[in-house]
Amino acid sequence: MKTIKSLAVLLAAAALATACSDNNEDRTKVAVVTFEGAAWTPYVAATVEKTYTGDVATENYVWTDAATSLSSTPIFTDYGESGKFFGGGWIVSSYNSKDLAAYGSYSYDLYVYNAENADAVKGGGHNGSDNFLVGFGNADETRDNRPTLEFADGKARTVKGCYVNSTCYILNIMRNGNPLSPALGDEDEVFIYATGYDAAGAETGKVSLSFAKKDKMIDTWTAWDLSSLGEVTKIRFSISGGPENEYGMTTPTYYAIDDVTVEWEE
Numbered sequence: 001m002k003t004i005k006s007l008a009v010l011l012a013a014a015a016l017a018t019a020c021s022d023n024n025e026d027r028t029k030v031a032v033v034t035f036e037g038a039a040w041t042p043y044v045a046a047t048v049e050k051t052y053t054g055d056v057a058t059e060n061y062v063w064t065d066a067a068t069s070l071s072s073t074p075i076f077t078d079y080g081e082s083g084k085f086f087g088g089g090w091i092v093s094s095y096n097s098k099d100l101a102a103y104g105s106y107s108y109d110l111y112v113y114n115a116e117n118a119d120a121v122k123g124g125g126h127n128g129s130d131n132f133l134v135g136f137g138n139a140d141e142t143r144d145n146r147p148t149l150e151f152a153d154g155k156a157r158t159v160k161g162c163y164v165n166s167t168c169y170i171l172n173i174m175r176n177g178n179p180l181s182p183a184l185g186d187e188d189e190v191f192i193y194a195t196g197y198d199a200a201g202a203e204t205g206k207v208s209l210s211f212a213k214k215d216k217m218i219d220t221w222t223a224w225d226l227s228s229l230g231e232v233t234k235i236r237f238s239i240s241g242g243p244e245n246e247y248g249m250t251t252p253t254y255y256a257i258d259d260v261t262v263e264w265e266e
Helices: 002-016 038-043 168-176
Strands: 020-022 028-033 070-072 089-093 132-136 148-151 157-165 189-197 203-213 222-225 234-241 254-265
Touching: 168 254, 203 222, 203 234, 234 254
Parallel strands: none
Antiparallel strands: 020 028, 028 254, 070 148, 089 132, 132 254, 148 234, 157 222, 157 254, 189 203, 189 234
16 A cells, blocks of 8 residues: 555656656656647547447557657457457547446447546546546467557666556446356456566566455556566556456456656666
8 A cells, every 4th residue: 555655646746747857967757648638639539439449449550659659559450340459459548437337348448437427538537637548458378468568769768657447348347247257256356467578578577456356446546556667668468367267367358547657867
Protein backbone atom coordinates (compact mmCIF):
# COMPACT_ATOMS: atom_id res chain seq x y z
CA MET A 1 0.00 0.00 0.00
CA LYS A 2 2.88 2.37 0.72
CA THR A 3 4.24 1.76 -2.78
CA ILE A 4 0.91 2.60 -4.37
CA LYS A 5 0.55 5.79 -2.33
CA SER A 6 4.06 6.98 -3.05
CA LEU A 7 3.67 6.33 -6.75
CA ALA A 8 0.37 8.17 -6.77
CA VAL A 9 2.10 11.22 -5.30
CA LEU A 10 4.89 10.96 -7.89
CA LEU A 11 2.57 10.66 -10.85
CA ALA A 12 0.21 13.37 -9.60
CA ALA A 13 3.13 15.77 -9.27
CA ALA A 14 4.32 14.91 -12.75
CA ALA A 15 0.87 15.39 -14.23
CA LEU A 16 0.68 18.90 -12.78
CA ALA A 17 3.93 19.80 -14.49
CA THR A 18 4.29 20.49 -18.20
CA ALA A 19 4.11 17.59 -20.63
CA CYS A 20 7.89 17.35 -20.51
CA SER A 21 9.99 18.84 -17.70
CA ASP A 22 13.72 19.42 -17.70
CA ASN A 23 15.93 19.34 -14.63
CA ASN A 24 18.82 21.69 -15.40
CA GLU A 25 21.12 20.10 -12.80
CA ASP A 26 21.23 16.53 -14.10
CA ARG A 27 19.42 16.90 -17.44
CA THR A 28 16.80 14.40 -16.36
CA LYS A 29 13.57 14.67 -18.30
CA VAL A 30 10.19 13.42 -17.16
CA ALA A 31 7.11 13.22 -19.35
CA VAL A 32 3.61 11.90 -18.71
CA VAL A 33 2.00 10.32 -21.75
CA THR A 34 -1.65 11.25 -21.23
CA PHE A 35 -3.06 10.31 -24.68
CA GLU A 36 -4.78 13.72 -24.71
CA GLY A 37 -4.72 16.48 -27.29
CA ALA A 38 -5.14 17.02 -31.00
CA ALA A 39 -2.28 14.72 -31.97
CA TRP A 40 -4.15 11.77 -30.44
CA THR A 41 -7.57 12.54 -31.91
CA PRO A 42 -7.09 10.43 -35.07
CA TYR A 43 -6.37 7.37 -32.92
CA VAL A 44 -9.28 7.65 -30.47
CA ALA A 45 -11.89 4.97 -31.16
CA ALA A 46 -14.80 7.36 -30.61
CA THR A 47 -13.48 9.57 -33.41
CA VAL A 48 -14.64 6.92 -35.87
CA GLU A 49 -17.60 5.89 -33.67
CA LYS A 50 -16.30 2.38 -33.01
CA THR A 51 -16.80 0.58 -29.71
CA TYR A 52 -15.24 -2.74 -30.70
CA THR A 53 -11.50 -3.32 -31.06
CA GLY A 54 -11.86 -5.47 -34.16
CA ASP A 55 -13.46 -2.53 -35.97
CA VAL A 56 -10.80 -0.01 -34.98
CA ALA A 57 -7.53 -1.86 -35.46
CA THR A 58 -6.14 -1.78 -38.99
CA GLU A 59 -2.65 -2.17 -40.34
CA ASN A 60 -2.42 1.63 -40.46
CA TYR A 61 -3.25 2.01 -36.77
CA VAL A 62 0.18 3.12 -35.54
CA TRP A 63 0.88 5.91 -33.04
CA THR A 64 4.03 7.37 -31.47
CA ASP A 65 4.15 9.95 -28.68
CA ALA A 66 6.22 12.91 -29.85
CA ALA A 67 7.77 13.76 -26.46
CA THR A 68 8.88 10.29 -25.38
CA SER A 69 8.87 8.15 -28.55
CA LEU A 70 6.52 5.72 -26.74
CA SER A 71 4.80 3.64 -29.38
CA SER A 72 2.60 0.60 -29.85
CA THR A 73 1.56 -1.37 -32.89
CA PRO A 74 -1.12 -4.06 -32.51
CA ILE A 75 0.00 -7.60 -33.27
CA PHE A 76 -2.23 -8.44 -36.20
CA THR A 77 -3.59 -11.88 -36.98
CA ASP A 78 -5.41 -13.41 -39.91
CA TYR A 79 -8.87 -13.72 -38.38
CA GLY A 80 -10.57 -11.60 -41.05
CA GLU A 81 -11.53 -7.97 -41.27
CA SER A 82 -13.21 -7.91 -37.84
CA GLY A 83 -10.50 -9.91 -36.11
CA LYS A 84 -7.29 -8.04 -36.76
CA PHE A 85 -6.90 -6.96 -33.13
CA PHE A 86 -7.11 -10.43 -31.67
CA GLY A 87 -3.37 -10.87 -31.95
CA GLY A 88 -3.07 -8.45 -29.03
CA GLY A 89 -2.37 -4.73 -28.81
CA TRP A 90 -3.50 -1.31 -27.61
CA ILE A 91 -6.31 0.98 -28.76
CA VAL A 92 -6.75 4.61 -27.65
CA SER A 93 -10.28 4.92 -26.29
CA SER A 94 -12.49 7.39 -24.44
CA TYR A 95 -15.62 5.27 -23.97
CA ASN A 96 -16.66 4.87 -20.34
CA SER A 97 -19.66 3.67 -18.36
CA LYS A 98 -20.89 2.31 -15.04
CA ASP A 99 -23.57 0.20 -16.76
CA LEU A 100 -22.13 -3.31 -16.87
CA ALA A 101 -25.40 -4.81 -18.08
CA ALA A 102 -25.37 -2.62 -21.19
CA TYR A 103 -21.63 -2.36 -21.86
CA GLY A 104 -20.13 -5.45 -20.26
CA SER A 105 -19.86 -7.63 -23.39
CA TYR A 106 -17.23 -8.06 -26.10
CA SER A 107 -19.22 -5.75 -28.40
CA TYR A 108 -18.22 -2.85 -26.11
CA ASP A 109 -14.72 -3.96 -25.17
CA LEU A 110 -13.35 -0.40 -25.49
CA TYR A 111 -15.39 0.85 -22.52
CA VAL A 112 -13.53 1.52 -19.28
CA TYR A 113 -15.49 1.25 -16.05
CA ASN A 114 -16.39 4.65 -14.59
CA ALA A 115 -18.87 4.92 -11.72
CA GLU A 116 -19.65 8.53 -12.66
CA ASN A 117 -21.16 8.06 -16.13
CA ALA A 118 -23.91 5.95 -17.67
CA ASP A 119 -22.45 6.21 -21.19
CA ALA A 120 -19.89 8.84 -22.19
CA VAL A 121 -16.83 9.67 -24.24
CA LYS A 122 -15.59 12.29 -21.78
CA GLY A 123 -14.17 12.06 -18.27
CA GLY A 124 -13.35 8.37 -18.19
CA GLY A 125 -9.56 8.62 -17.97
CA HIS A 126 -7.38 9.06 -14.91
CA ASN A 127 -8.07 12.31 -13.03
CA GLY A 128 -11.12 12.97 -15.17
CA SER A 129 -9.22 13.13 -18.44
CA ASP A 130 -10.83 11.76 -21.59
CA ASN A 131 -8.46 9.28 -23.24
CA PHE A 132 -6.68 6.11 -22.16
CA LEU A 133 -5.40 2.84 -23.61
CA VAL A 134 -7.36 -0.40 -23.76
CA GLY A 135 -5.10 -3.43 -24.01
CA PHE A 136 -5.91 -6.95 -25.06
CA GLY A 137 -3.77 -10.07 -24.77
CA ASN A 138 -1.72 -12.24 -22.46
CA ALA A 139 0.79 -15.08 -22.39
CA ASP A 140 0.15 -18.65 -21.30
CA GLU A 141 0.93 -22.21 -22.42
CA THR A 142 -1.13 -21.84 -25.60
CA ARG A 143 -0.19 -18.37 -26.91
CA ASP A 144 1.78 -15.18 -26.42
CA ASN A 145 -0.07 -12.12 -27.69
CA ARG A 146 0.97 -9.65 -25.02
CA PRO A 147 0.38 -5.97 -25.87
CA THR A 148 3.65 -4.07 -25.99
CA LEU A 149 4.71 -0.50 -25.34
CA GLU A 150 8.07 0.32 -26.88
CA PHE A 151 10.24 3.31 -27.65
CA ALA A 152 10.23 3.73 -31.40
CA ASP A 153 13.68 5.34 -31.49
CA GLY A 154 15.23 2.36 -29.69
CA LYS A 155 16.55 4.51 -26.83
CA ALA A 156 16.19 3.01 -23.35
CA ARG A 157 14.15 4.95 -20.82
CA THR A 158 12.68 4.30 -17.38
CA VAL A 159 8.92 3.90 -17.23
CA LYS A 160 8.23 5.07 -13.69
CA GLY A 161 4.63 3.91 -13.60
CA CYS A 162 1.12 4.23 -14.93
CA TYR A 163 -2.48 3.88 -13.80
CA VAL A 164 -4.55 0.79 -14.46
CA ASN A 165 -8.30 0.16 -14.46
CA SER A 166 -10.84 -2.48 -15.50
CA THR A 167 -12.77 -2.35 -18.71
CA CYS A 168 -16.52 -2.91 -18.40
CA TYR A 169 -16.11 -6.22 -20.20
CA ILE A 170 -13.60 -7.83 -17.84
CA LEU A 171 -15.25 -6.37 -14.74
CA ASN A 172 -18.66 -7.69 -15.75
CA ILE A 173 -17.34 -11.20 -16.36
CA MET A 174 -15.27 -11.25 -13.16
CA ARG A 175 -18.34 -10.19 -11.16
CA ASN A 176 -21.16 -11.94 -12.97
CA GLY A 177 -19.74 -14.47 -15.40
CA ASN A 178 -21.20 -15.45 -18.78
CA PRO A 179 -21.71 -18.71 -20.73
CA LEU A 180 -18.00 -18.83 -21.60
CA SER A 181 -16.54 -17.96 -18.20
CA PRO A 182 -17.78 -18.16 -14.61
CA ALA A 183 -17.44 -15.25 -12.22
CA LEU A 184 -14.40 -15.27 -9.93
CA GLY A 185 -14.68 -17.81 -7.14
CA ASP A 186 -13.58 -17.56 -3.53
CA GLU A 187 -10.05 -18.77 -4.26
CA ASP A 188 -9.53 -16.99 -7.58
CA GLU A 189 -7.14 -14.08 -8.06
CA VAL A 190 -6.24 -12.26 -11.26
CA PHE A 191 -2.87 -10.53 -11.66
CA ILE A 192 -1.57 -8.08 -14.23
CA TYR A 193 2.12 -8.26 -15.17
CA ALA A 194 4.68 -6.03 -16.88
CA THR A 195 8.00 -7.37 -18.18
CA GLY A 196 10.78 -5.03 -19.26
CA TYR A 197 13.32 -5.65 -22.04
CA ASP A 198 16.57 -3.97 -23.01
CA ALA A 199 17.85 -3.26 -26.52
CA ALA A 200 19.31 -6.77 -26.78
CA GLY A 201 15.95 -8.34 -25.94
CA ALA A 202 17.00 -9.48 -22.46
CA GLU A 203 14.53 -9.15 -19.60
CA THR A 204 15.28 -6.33 -17.17
CA GLY A 205 12.66 -7.36 -14.62
CA LYS A 206 9.03 -8.25 -14.04
CA VAL A 207 6.44 -6.66 -11.76
CA SER A 208 2.90 -7.68 -10.92
CA LEU A 209 -0.22 -6.14 -9.42
CA SER A 210 -3.21 -7.92 -7.94
CA PHE A 211 -6.01 -7.01 -10.33
CA ALA A 212 -8.98 -8.81 -8.85
CA LYS A 213 -10.29 -11.16 -6.20
CA LYS A 214 -13.91 -12.13 -5.75
CA ASP A 215 -14.64 -9.29 -3.34
CA LYS A 216 -11.86 -6.86 -4.31
CA MET A 217 -11.61 -5.85 -7.96
CA ILE A 218 -9.90 -2.81 -9.44
CA ASP A 219 -12.74 -0.56 -10.60
CA THR A 220 -11.08 2.84 -10.43
CA TRP A 221 -7.77 4.20 -11.70
CA THR A 222 -5.04 2.63 -9.56
CA ALA A 223 -1.35 3.59 -9.50
CA TRP A 224 1.11 0.91 -10.61
CA ASP A 225 4.83 1.32 -9.92
CA LEU A 226 6.95 0.04 -12.83
CA SER A 227 10.23 1.73 -11.88
CA SER A 228 11.93 -1.51 -10.78
CA LEU A 229 12.03 -2.61 -14.44
CA GLY A 230 14.86 -0.11 -14.89
CA GLU A 231 15.81 1.31 -18.27
CA VAL A 232 13.90 -0.48 -21.01
CA THR A 233 13.31 -0.24 -24.71
CA LYS A 234 9.97 -2.02 -24.41
CA ILE A 235 7.50 -3.41 -21.89
CA ARG A 236 5.16 -6.33 -22.54
CA PHE A 237 1.97 -6.61 -20.48
CA SER A 238 0.01 -9.70 -19.53
CA ILE A 239 -2.86 -10.78 -17.32
CA SER A 240 -3.58 -14.19 -15.82
CA GLY A 241 -5.46 -16.03 -13.11
CA GLY A 242 -9.04 -16.92 -12.34
CA PRO A 243 -11.11 -19.70 -13.94
CA GLU A 244 -9.51 -21.79 -16.68
CA ASN A 245 -10.51 -24.41 -19.25
CA GLU A 246 -8.48 -26.52 -21.66
CA TYR A 247 -7.60 -23.37 -23.62
CA GLY A 248 -6.37 -21.40 -20.61
CA MET A 249 -7.77 -18.34 -18.85
CA THR A 250 -11.49 -17.85 -19.49
CA THR A 251 -11.79 -14.33 -18.08
CA PRO A 252 -11.45 -11.77 -20.93
CA THR A 253 -7.93 -10.37 -21.12
CA TYR A 254 -8.90 -6.70 -21.50
CA TYR A 255 -7.65 -3.91 -19.25
CA ALA A 256 -6.95 -0.18 -19.41
CA ILE A 257 -3.92 1.99 -18.60
CA ASP A 258 -3.41 5.74 -18.53
CA ASP A 259 -0.84 8.43 -17.68
CA VAL A 260 2.37 6.56 -18.41
CA THR A 261 5.28 8.40 -16.73
CA VAL A 262 8.62 8.20 -18.55
CA GLU A 263 12.03 9.38 -17.33
CA TRP A 264 15.30 9.61 -19.21
CA GLU A 265 18.62 11.41 -19.41
CA GLU A 266 19.05 13.92 -22.20
